[in-house]
């Protein structure tokens with residue numbers, strides 16, 4: 001657990017600058033969740049700024065939830081700029097299980113530079129591997145019995161960290177597999193929980209060289225905050241839960257991690 005505590009301390013100490021090119025449904029939530037954890041968001045998505053801005057950022061967050069033609073070009077340039085300075089890139093392939101052209105775009109994106117972390121729900125992760133998955137639009141309805149094998153395979157094929165969210169989050173570098181057993185189903189009752197944990201993952205990768213530990217920690221912090229938010233007043237109601245989530249993200253500390261963290265390494 002100490003490695004996760006150290007990852008959290010590094011974010012709060014370094015205030016990593018995260019360039020986010022993300023969807024307009026949850027863009028504000030992603031900016032605020034990064035501020036809540038101690039990072040610094042910049043939703044810089046103009047195509048003629050993305051190449052330069054990526055090179056002054058600590059990490060890049062790309063989320064194709066509602067990607068526009070401007071964002072398509074901006075993401076290519078941001079990945080190219082990040083590759084020049086070896087800056088970590090986190091991709092959330094929202095909806096790729098339901099919209100095949102998104103997988104074609106991601107394959108093009110990977111030709112412009114390295115994707116260091118792919119974070120999606122299990123249906124999206126399976127779709128990237130070309131495995132039949134059960135999705136409903138941007139949501140996964142996959143029971144995930146083969147989730148670990150799929151995540152390891154994709155991590156090895158793409159030489160990246162893969163994080164598949166669900167009741168249990170699966171995080172792997174293709175060799176080691178970490179399971180995050182914290183969380184609450186309430187996180188599925190608000191839009192943006194996946195987007196927000198993707199943004200947090202970029203924040204943690206921007207302050208920690210060990211991207212596996214950083215990705216484990218972002219998912220641990222999100223699920224611990226979710227557990228504490230649902231325990232609060234009216235936390236069983238989606239509107240109250242969502243607001244409390246931002247509060248609880250800012251309150252997660254080493255005690256929370258040591259006392260409540262439920263991690264299993266395979």
Ligand SMILES: Nc1ncnc2c1ncn2[C@@H]1O[C@H](COP(=O)(O)OP(=O)(O)O)[C@@H](O)[C@H]1O
Pocket residue numbers: 120121122138139140165166167168169182183184185186187188192193194195197219222223
């Ligand atoms: N059934 C569940 N029980 C507890 N936590 C969950 C459950 N499903 C998802 N989560 C958590 O909710 C967050 C969003 O995951 P998910 O809903 O899979 O992403 P998306 O919103 O991209 O579909 C993650 O932190 C995940 O751990």
Ligand SMILES: Cc1ncsc1CCOP(=O)(O)O
Pocket residue numbers: 023025026064065066094138190191192193194195196
């Ligand atoms: C509903 C929706 N439609 C396009 S992007 C988006 C938000 C998806 O957020 P998340 O993947 O966190 O559920």
Ligand SMILES: [Mg+2]
Pocket residue numbers: 092094120121138194195
């Ligand atoms: Mg999602």
